[in-house]
Amino acid sequence: MSYAQYFIEATYLIASCLFILGLKGLSHPDTARRGMIYAAAGMAAAVFGTLFHPDIHNYIYIAIGLILGSAIGIPMAMVPMTAMPQRTALSHAFGALAASMVGIAEYVIHGASLGGAKSGALGLEVMLGSLTVTGSLIAAAKLQEMMRGTPIMFKGQQVVNLGLFVTMVGSYMAWLVNPATAVFFYVMVTCAFIFGILLVIPIGAADMPVVMSLLNSYAGLSSAATGFVLGNNVLIIAGTLDGFSGFILSILMCRAMNRSMTNVLFGGFGAPLTAETTVTGSMREVTVDDVAVQLAYANQVVFVPGYGMATAQAQHAVRELGNLLEERGVSVKYAIHPVAGRMPGHMNVLLAEANVPYSSLYEMEQINPEMPTTDVAVVIGANDVVNPDARDNPKSLIAGMPIIEVDRAKAVVVLKRGKGKGFSGLENPLFFKPVTGMLYGDAKSSITNLTQAIQKV
Amino acid sequence: MEHLVFHPLGFVAAFFLLKSSSEQTLSPAVLIASLYVFVLAAFLGYQVISRVPPLLHTPLMSATNAISGISLIGSLVIAGSHYDHHQMLASILGCAAVTSAMINVTGGFLITDRMLKMFRKKETVKPEEKK
Numbered sequence: 001m002s003y004a005q006y007f008i009e010a011t012y013l014i015a016s017c018l019f020i021l022g023l024k025g026l027s028h029p030d031t032a033r034r035g036m037i038y039a040a041a042g043m044a045a046a047v048f049g050t051l052f053h054p055d056i057h058n059y060i061y062i063a064i065g066l067i068l069g070s071a072i073g074i075p076m077a078m079v080p081m082t083a084m085p086q087r088t089a090l091s092h093a094f095g096a097l098a099a100s101m102v103g104i105a106e107y108v109i110h111g112a113s114l115g116g117a118k119s120g121a122l123g124l125e126v127m128l129g130s131l132t133v134t135g136s137l138i139a140a141a142k143l144q145e146m147m148r149g150t151p152i153m154f155k156g157q158q159v160v161n162l163g164l165f166v167t168m169v170g171s172y173m174a175w176l177v178n179p180a181t182a183v184f185f186y187v188m189v190t191c192a193f194i195f196g197i198l199l200v201i202p203i204g205a206a207d208m209p210v211v212m213s214l215l216n217s218y219a220g221l222s223s224a225a226t227g228f229v230l231g232n233n234v235l236i237i238a239g240t241l242d243g244f245s246g247f248i249l250s251i252l253m254c255r256a257m258n259r260s261m262t263n264v265l266f267g268g269f270g271a272p273l274t275a276e277t278t279v280t281g282s283m284r285e286v287t288v289d290d291v292a293v294q295l296a297y298a299n300q301v302v303f304v305p306g307y308g309m310a311t312a313q314a315q316h317a318v319r320e321l322g323n324l325l326e327e328r329g330v331s332v333k334y335a336i337h338p339v340a341g342r343m344p345g346h347m348n349v350l351l352a353e354a355n356v357p358y359s360s361l362y363e364m365e366q367i368n369p370e371m372p373t374t375d376v377a378v379v380i381g382a383n384d385v386v387n388p389d390a391r392d393n394p395k396s397l398i399a400g401m402p403i404i405e406v407d408r409a410k411a412v413v414v415l416k417r418g419k420g421k422g423f424s425g426l427e428n429p430l431f432f433k434p435v436t437g438m439l440y441g442d443a444k445s446s447i448t449n450l451t452q453a454i455q456k457v
Numbered sequence: 458m459e460h461l462v463f464h465p466l467g468f469v470a471a472f473f474l475l476k477s478s479s480e481q482t483l484s485p486a487v488l489i490a491s492l493y494v495f496v497l498a499a500f501l502g503y504q505v506i507s508r509v510p511p512l513l514h515t516p517l518m519s520a521t522n523a524i525s526g527i528s529l530i531g532s533l534v535i536a537g538s539h540y541d542h543h544q545m546l547a548s549i550l551g552c553a554a555v556t557s558a559m560i561n562v563t564g565g566f567l568i569t570d571r572m573l574k575m576f577r578k579k580e581t582v583k584p585e586e587k588k
Contacts, residue, residue, distance in 0.1 A: 023505045023520065024505050026509045026520060027508040030578075032513060033574065036520060039523070039524055043526070043562055046527060047533070049530075050530040053534050055538045056533065056537035057538065057539045058536075058538075058539065062552075065536055065553075065555025065556045066559050068559070069556040069563065072560045073560040073565075073567070076568070077568040077571065081572070088519060091519070091564060094561050095558070097553070097557040098528045098557040101532070101557065102531045102535060102550075104550055105546075105550035108543050109535075109540055109543060216521065216522065220525050223525045223528045224498075227494075228491050228495075231487055231491065232531065233491070234530070235528060235531060236491060236494045240499050241498060241505075241506070241521060241525075242524060242525035249514060343514075343515060344511070344514035344515060345511060345515035345517070346515060348513070348514070348515065349515045349516070349572055352576045357579040358576050358577065358578065359578055
């Protein structure tokens with residue numbers, strides 16, 4: 001090894017350590033920012049070191065890539081917080097695209113001379129990368145509402161998927177045996193691109209947190225496989241950390257819905273349902289003034305936000321209402337279900353953006369024991385995560401899913417756009433309970449009206 | 458050893474391994490070392506990431522995304538190297554890879570920081586309101 005290579009390897013080792021320290025920082029909000037500065041410094045060190053790589057002779061394409069990447073990346077960091085899910089889906093696509101491009105380029109350059117083990121890793125890298133690219137783009141399109149969020153199903157879907165998967169893996173195997181036959185490689189790549197699309201179209205928007213985490217995991221593992229191909233440890237480490245983070249998150253999300261990964265991926269949840277939920281009673285509509293009085297004289301109010309708060313961009317209005325109540329001596333808490341919204345932690349970020357201190361944000365397990373002593377629970381655009389059927393009705397499609405038990409509070413106010421069913425198409429018995437009052441209308445204007453009404457109380 | 462790990466079709470593959478043992482191939486020692494790194498990183502990742510509170514799950518996702526933009530370093534070498542064959546195609550693929558990875562690196566770190574800036578404790582929120 002030359003001195004340049006020792007220097008490069010040293011920067012990679014430093015980068016690996018800084019990445020781990022960076023993720024360790026994320027275990028607490030106070031240390032998180034410093035951690036990310038470490039991680040960014042690690043990245044800068046690794047990139048700086050690589051520029052001295054003895055194989056690099058031409059800096060033109062590098063400069064074009066770096067400038068173009070920054071020109072797209074910086075505006076992508078400026079998106080509003082409500083667009084975080086689709087932005088994250090897009091960045092999974094870019095990460096996976098980079099990995100599969102590196103893989104394809106390696107094959108174009110070296111062809112059959114890569115040898116068995118490298119080809120094995122390279123195939124995995126390109127397969128995972130390619131299916132993540134198209135899968136993430138579909139997820140982003142669904143989240144951006146450029147295509148409908150409900151599952152897209154067609155007859156024989158499972159058969160087509162299985163056939164495609166078998167063809168993909170079959171051509172991977174065939175290519176490993178005949179590495180010089182490029183056609184196997186390109187059939188594999190094409191199948192992977194199509195498989196990514198088919199994997200995500202049958203998944204409903206409400207299941208997006210799982211899909212997002214899973215795509216995160218694939219993108220990471222694809223980077224780790226790149227590390228095997230290039231014999232580069234920092235790539236293996238960073239890719240594995242990303243892959244495992246996504247994997248852990250997808251398990252947590254599945255657990256929060258009491259569903260298995262196969263059920264999420266192949267169940268087509270949210271399609272027209274056959275299971276019946278019997279509801280008795282009628283929905284009780286309440287007025288802004290009634291709710292204002294209820295809130296103003298409460299001891300404890302718990303807000304339960306859902307995706308509806310994000311679509312209505314109501315987080316700032318909610319926080320103003322919360323502040324007003326706190327000034328009146330009401331204890332205000334925010335209860336966050338792990339799968340509320342469209343990606344893990346979505347609601348936390350939105351409320352943090354609106355300047356709600358994180359000490360007021362409560363996880364499901366923390367808030368449920370406090371529900372019986374809560375005077376008013378205000379549900380803002382959430383539905384399934386507060387559906388008591390999940391707890392009470394074993395025949396329900398969401399049976400066993402842990403919920404925020406707002407129905408145990410002394411009173412419940414549900415802010416809802418209209419009288420229709422929620423996103424999953426499930427009937428929610430909460431709306432028919434005697435403790436529940438329904439406040440119809442756009443969440444943001446309802447909250448603003450409440451704030452004004454309370455000021456007059 | 459390598460065909461045990463990656464080749465279900467053992468003997469057929471071994472034939473090609475013997476045929477194509479140029480410097481491009483991954484030596485068994487390097488492969489084993491890489492697997493060690495992979496498995497240990499997986500354990501470490503599990504330990505570190507399971508300590509991240511749900512509060513920070515969105516920043517975690519964008520942070521790991523930014524970090525996996527490290528595939529940038531592989532892309533840089535491909536985009537800048539000289540090849541005897543397929544120079545144009547390799548450079549274009551390399552340039553596209555550098556661009557995509559750089560998008561994640563700059564965008565990922567900036568938005569993670571922007572998000573983390575918003576998470577505040579109660580005490581630090583109050584004084585700002587009075588201003």
